[in-house]
Amino acid sequence: MSSTAITDSPAPWLRDNCPCDACRDPRNGQKLFQITDLPAGLAVASVREVSGEATTGWEVVWEPDGHRSLYPADWLDAHAPGGPRGTGGDGRTEADKELWAAADLSGRLPEASWDAYIGDRSVRIHALESVRRLGFALLRGVPCRDRMVLDVAETFGFVRRTNYGELFEVRVEPDPNNLAFTGALITPHTDNPYRDPVPTVQLLHCLRNEAKGGDSGLVDGFHAAALLRREDPRAFDVLTRVPVEFSFADARTELRAQRPLIDVDPLGRIREIRFNNRSIGTLHESAPVLEEFYAAYRRFGELLLRPELRLDFRLTPGDCLIFDNTRLLHARTAFAESGGRHLQGAYADLDGLGSALAVLRREGAAA
Ligand SMILES: [Zn+2]
Missing domain, CATH: 3.30.2020.30 (NE0471 N-terminal domain-like)
Incomplete structure (x- = not known):
């Protein structure tokens, strides 16, 4: 030098x-x-x-x-300026991810047993790294205890409490304030786009799943957005620029937030996806912008429903799915309301997960 x-x-x-x-x-x-x-x-x-x-x-x-x-x-x-770290990302954009379609993960689901995750630092590092790189990890054999999902969240971060409470019960409710709490089919979506900031990590812990139906699906929203950019750059551009209002209201709550469906970083790289047909509000734009937006929105929606993009699996008791809610869309098939299906869900955040991962690596390097 x-x-x-x-x-x-x-x-x-x-x-x-x-x-x-x-x-x-x-x-x-x-x-x-x-x-x-x-x-x-x-x-x-x-x-x-x-x-x-x-x-x-x-x-x-x-x-x-x-x-x-x-x-x-x-x-x-x-x-030094112009060196290898030039235009380095923050770990959140497509530049630092492995984008996937369902076939890319066949035989290599990012999964770990709860005992190994707790007992072995390298297993925990691998699982958390999978959430960052692929958008999710699946822990198996997590004890089927009430509120256990909060303990899972605390292994890597901090529970984000919301109007649904510290955790939310995904099961059939008699007077549901959200379609998630019925037996209805739920198409691929990200959660809570009506919050600002949106919860960046979601956990779903399966306690019971005896119902016919009620299978789970995941779609890599970054992959879908990258496909849209390739197939219809104009539509991609529209979805990064038009602010969309999302809202949620019940007797005690009234939430709204306004963001584009596809958020990009200052260099134009895909960074966050918001997509939720249940909570999208009324757009207030000129007629030509609305025409363009709706054509692009439909195109993106069709892309997200392509079967080859969707990873289907069934959560069984003891499974806990941890996923990046700013990137992956999740879905479930309809199920018989009389059947027993009960998940507990919670929110946490990617910054805490990134910190836990960095500290685990630091300890690993020092050991
Ligand atoms: Zn000095």
Whole structure:
């Protein structure tokens, strides 16, 4: 490495990353200054290679304030502008996912036994990594106890309590406030698009499934959106731009949120899908925009129903499905309301799951 990594770096960026104890609290790594505290006319006055026992790197003396910064060579290798991390994603976009159709997962469902998941760090890492990469993991043999779904959520994050409670009962209710709590067929959808922020992880724990019907299905919404972009780029574009209102109301609750069906990141990469025919509201747009939106919405809806995209399986007692609610759509077939089918569901979030995964890996590396 030569000093060009220093001289080619924009001065404010380099100085903002000074690792010295005056710039960052050594106890927690948090930054001690604001962007507005940096002197005007900031420039590198001199650069010198240092090769000590502890660190090899480059020492910079700054003008006009004479501040000294020492940049380790491995830090510059990893972060210098134009390097390998350029336009790196946050792990949430299609760039960091393995998109799938049903056949891609035949014989390789991301599943683990509960005992192995609890007892073996590498199994837990693999399961959580599957939620990030494929959008889901299936735990088998989870004890069929009331509220056990909350314990599962707490193995990787924090339960997101909502108006449905800490958990929700998916079974036939006498006066349902949601079609999920009937025996009706439920087409592929994401949950709760009427919340802001939307719950990013969903868990479904099967306690009983003796009903005829009531099988489960998953669809990779990122894969479907990528197909739409290839087959009808104009429709894709419309669905990323038109805000859609979703709403939910019952006696105690009135929720609404407005987002596009397909959310993309600042680089245009697919990042979130919202799709729920039960809670989509009335759009207020000009007639030409409504024409375009409805053609695109229908096209996307048809794509999501393609049988080859849908992974079908049956949850049996003790199965707990953990999935990314910003990417996967879930569905179920109709079932006889007299049959015994009871799932408990809960929401959690991807940031907690990502943190749990990073800490498990850190502990694994230290062990
Ligand atoms: Zn400093």
